[in-house]
Amino acid sequence: MRIGDTVRRPLRPFSLTVQGYLGHLRDAGFTGAPLPLGVDEQGREVLSFVPGQVHRHPLPAEAAGDDVLVDLARLIRALHEASAGWVPPPGAVWGGSPAVQGKLVGRAELVSHRDYATGNVIFRDGRPAALIDFDLARPTTRLYDIANALWYWAPLKWGDPRDRAPALEDADIPHRMAVFADAYGMTARQRAGLTPLAVDMARRYYEDSSASAKLDPVFRKHWEGGGRDVLRRAEAWLREMAPAIAARVVQPG
Ligand SMILES: Nc1ncnc2c1ncn2[C@@H]1O[C@H](COP(=O)(O)OP(=O)(O)O)[C@@H](O)[C@H]1O
Ligand SMILES: [Mg+2]
Known part of the structure; x- marks a missing residue:
């Protein structure tokens, strides 16, 4: 509220713990x-109220341009620069799922946001200007964080034609990923790792959500009412697109 x-x-x-991290970001x-x-x-x-506007899926045309991806990539790059080197205090308690972290990502490089959901x-002024909702922040890798942003903003989650926002119906998603990669300044190593990680991530999001649906009746309703089908389609679409994505993303533009 x-x-x-x-x-x-x-x-x-x-x-x-998250407030400690936010304090570090401010100081940086x-x-x-x-x-x-x-x-x-x-x-x-x-927390301070961050003025501006959020867009949710399906993204409207004004939030679906390449310029939006460029600003989002720069914002996340700036977050990573500010986060690098910060060591969480002993006894730090993080949200999110440590299992996802360990299996998907390997050794953490920095603390980051990890939940670039559209909301x-x-x-501000039509461009991504700030991030809120650091509830899933925890030690991670730059690459996982990037893959999460692309999940929502390429978007990989809604890549299947049946799930596209009308504004992104004809979007070239591999191109959009390359735009993000260039604006972030992804290294050759990160570019090479992105597609395999994204495929694993889609699988893992499916498994995690499936497990959550067993525990949480509210989420189960969403899952059985279509959420499960979206994630199934996303994973299948991503596996099919993986070579096209790799071809566009692996070489810097
Ligand atoms: N610090 C903040 N500044 C501005 N708006 C906020 C802030 N925190 C939350 N909101 C608004 O509330 C919505 C939901 O908050 P969020 O923290 O993302 O919770 P959740 O995703 O768990 O519902 C956001 O999409 C945003 O509109
Ligand atoms: Mg939120």
Whole structure:
């Protein structure tokens, strides 16, 4: 809930660890994240309200251009630069799934956001300007973080023609990934690793969601009501597109 220029959210086990990370980002000069403002008298987490607008799937035409990917890639690059070298304090508690992390990603390089869902990217003047909702932040790799951003924004999740936003119906997704890769400044090694990681990630998101649907009745409704089919189609589409994606992404543009 918003109060003035602050946001109040339920305090979770990881909230104070995330606030420590947000404090580091502020000190490092990164301005694209909420400021950590502690805990209020009712025990809620307090963050600064980040002005702007979010777009959700299906992305409207104004959020579907290559220029948006360029700004998002630069924003994530700046986040990575600000995050690198920060060592979480002993006793740090993170959200998200450590299993996904360990199996998919290997040894962590830095703490990062890891959840670039469309509702977590704040636009100003039509361009991505800031990130919110660091609930899934934890130690990870730059490449996993990039793959997650592309999942929502290439988008890989909605690559199958049946799931495309109308504004992206004719979009060339491998091209969009190459635009992101160039704007981020991905290394040859990251480019080579992206497609295999994305395929594994799609598989893992399916398995994780399937497991969550067994535990959480609200999520189960969403999963059985079409969420499962979207992830099935996404994985099949991605496997089919993998060579085309690799051909566009592996060579810098
Ligand atoms: N710090 C913030 N500044 C501005 N808007 C926010 C902020 N935190 C949340 N919001 C708004 O609330 C929505 C949901 O918040 P979020 O933290 O992403 O929770 P969740 O994804 O778990 O619902 C966001 O899409 C955004 O519109
Ligand atoms: Mg969110």
